[in-house]
Every structure is written in C-alpha cells, then in structure tokens.
Amino acid sequence: MSLTQPVASDHQLARLLQIGIVLEEVVEARSAKHAEETSGEHEQAVLDLLAHAETESAEHRRQLESLIDDLEADTVPFEEIEMLVEAQYEADKDFDGVLYDQLCNEETAYKFYDDLIEAIEASDVTFTIDRERLLAVLSDIREDEAEGVEDVTDLMEDYQ
Amino acid sequence: MNTQAQYLKAIYLTQQQEDGPASTGDVADMLDVSPASANEMIGKLENRGLLNHEKYKGVDLTDDGIAQAREALQNYCIIERFLIEVLEVEEFRAEAKQLEGVIDETVADRLDTIIDREPQCPDCFDPEGDVCGLLEVEAEVTSD
Numbered sequence: 001m002s003l004t005q006p007v008a009s010d011h012q013l014a015r016l017l018q019i020g021i022v023l024e025e026v027v028e029a030r031s032a033k034h035a036e037e038t039s040g041e042h043e044q045a046v047l048d049l050l051a052h053a054e055t056e057s058a059e060h061r062r063q064l065e066s067l068i069d070d071l072e073a074d075t076v077p078f079e080e081i082e083m084l085v086e087a088q089y090e091a092d093k094d095f096d097g098v099l100y101d102q103l104c105n106e107e108t109a110y111k112f113y114d115d116l117i118e119a120i121e122a123s124d125v126t127f128t129i130d131r132e133r134l135l136a137v138l139s140d141i142r143e144d145e146a147e148g149v150e151d152v153t154d155l156m157e158d159y160q
Numbered sequence: 161m162n163t164q165a166q167y168l169k170a171i172y173l174t175q176q177q178e179d180g181p182a183s184t185g186d187v188a189d190m191l192d193v194s195p196a197s198a199n200e201m202i203g204k205l206e207n208r209g210l211l212n213h214e215k216y217k218g219v220d221l222t223d224d225g226i227a228q229a230r231e232a233l234q235n236y237c238i239i240e241r242f243l244i245e246v247l248e249v250e251e252f253r254a255e256a257k258q259l260e261g262v263i264d265e266t267v268a269d270r271l272d273t274i275i276d277r278e279p280q281c282p283d284c285f286d287p288e289g290d291v292c293g294l295l296e297v298e299a300e301v302t303s304d
Binding site for chain 1: 242255259261266267270271
C-alpha cells in the first residue's frame with residue numbers, strides 16, 4: 001500500500017517523526033536482544049550486522065530527535081520502548097529467524113521513510129522546520145535503510 | 161491505507177451490519193463518496209477477484225477480499241492502540257483516522273511488536289462507531 005494523503009500540519013509531521021523514532025528504537029532494542037541470544041557457527045557475521053544496525057538506528061534516532069526539537073514536540077524515551085520490546089520479545093535463536101527479523105526491520109524502515117518523503121513532497125503546508133533540511137535528513141536515512149536491506153540479503157545469500 | 165483498503169473495509173463492515181451483501185449506496189454513504197465513484201471502484205475490485213457484484217442484490221467480498229478487509233481493520237486497531245499505549249495521545253481516535261491513510265501495513269506490523277492487542281482483533285471492531293470496540297471500554301474505565 002502507498003500513501004494517499006499529504007502531510008497536513010506541523011502536528012501530523014511531528015507525530016510521524018515520533019513514529020519514526022519509535023521504529024528506530026524498536027530496531028535498536030531488538031538488535032541488542034538478538035545479539036544477546038545469537039549463537040552458532042555464523043555468530044560473528046551476525047553479531048557484526050546486529051551491532052551495525054544498533055549503532056545506525058541510534059544515530060537515526062538522534063537525527064529525527066533534532067527535527068522533532070524544532071517542531072517543539074516531545075521525543076519518546078528509548079528506555080520506554082526498550083521496556084516494551086523486552087516485554088513482548090520472543091527469543092528467536094534460529095539463525096534465519098534473526099536475519100529475517102533484521103530484514104523486516106530494514107524493509108519496514110525503508111518503506112516508512114519512502115512514504116513519509118512522498119507525503120511531505122505532496123504537501124502544500126509550510127512547516128515550521130525547513131523543508132529542504134527535513135527532506136535531506138529523511139533521504140539520507142532512507143538511503144541507509146536501502147543499504148541495510150542489501151547487507152542483510154547478502155548475508156542471507158552467503159549462508160544459503 | 162490506500163483507496164482499495166478503505167473500500168474493502170467499508171464493504172466488510174456494511175456486510176456485517178446487513179448480515180448479507182452490501183448495497184453500493186450504503187458503501188458510498190459510509191465512505192462519503194458519490195455512488196458513481198463507488199460503482200467504478202467496485203468494478204475494479206471485482207476484476208481483481210476481491211468481490212462479487214450482482215445488480216440489485218449488492219456486493220459480496222470473496223475470501224481474498226475478506227482477508228484484506230480484516231487486515232485493514234487490524235491495522236487501524238494497531239494504530240489506535242499504539243497512539244494510546246505508547247505515545248499516550250488523548251485524541252487517539254481522531255489521530256488514528258488521520259494516520260490510517262499514512263501508516264503502511266508493514267509499519268503497523270512492527271508497531272504491533274510493542275503493544276498489547278487482544279487475540280480477538282479485528283473482531284473487536286465496532287462498525288457503528290468505526291473504532292476498536294474494546295479500546296472504547298478500556299478508555300472509559302481508565303478515565304473513571
């Protein structure tokens with residue numbers, strides 16, 4: 001499915017950026033949990049991938065938080081999301097399961113930013129935040145997510 | 161949610177209320193579109209194998225149509241619950257309706273990993289209120 005609605009206001013933009021932050025926090029927390037649980041012959045390559053995903057998500061979160069600050073909206077504390085992930089997390093020690101979850105993370109994030117960029121571009125609203133900066137930040141993050149999808153699929157192919 | 165999903169959801173809910181085929185007029189009313197627009201989209205959905213349309217009788221979703229409509233309802237419930245449980249948004253219903261067209265099902269699936277959703281979802285959906293029925297009860301209890 002694709003977006004059918006342009007972003008209508010500062011308020012809605014802030015809400016969507018908050019959702020972006022939560023998605024990054026979910027990736028960060030789940031990557032850390034997976035790393036704790038991962039074992040087996042492929043351990044190091046998977047651990048490297050998870051560590052990279054965790055660091056990258058933390059960086060994306062900070063970038064989104066700086067945008068949210070300019071819109072005078074609140075961020076969502078990482079500890080809160082980490083707790084929620086912990087409460088619902090089901091350990092998946094299976095190698096394919098962990099990689100598949102990472103692939104879902106990267107693909108979901110890519111789709112989210114792609115849709116958000118499209119919705120901002122379709123909007124006539126003058127946001128409080130500079131539109132060029134907003135789109136530049138989101139486009140950079142989207143590119144990282146696209147690379148993330150490639151990294152996971154490469155690793156999946158390596159071990160097939 | 162795209163236009164297709166919005167139609168499937170509206171037809172599903174109308175069929176539930178009518179306990180049978182949905183009239184194109186009722187579907188158009190629910191979506192606040194003209195009967196001509198509704199007829200055009202219903203024709204497309206029929207070509208995609210998502211419903212059967214019989215003149216003077218109405219519209220009946222196929223199994224694929226029902227599955228997609230239920231997924232759309234589930235996405236809406238996830239958004240409502242996410243807004244109230246995680247972001248603690250007071251006007252969660254109004255915002256869920258605005259975000260419904262913006263949040264893709266893959267994103268909703270990820271948000272679903274951090275919320276508490278009842279196993280009966282999306283049968284919890286209240287077609288008259290066009291909202292999650294269970295959350296209404298919970299929200300009332302919380303506000304008491």
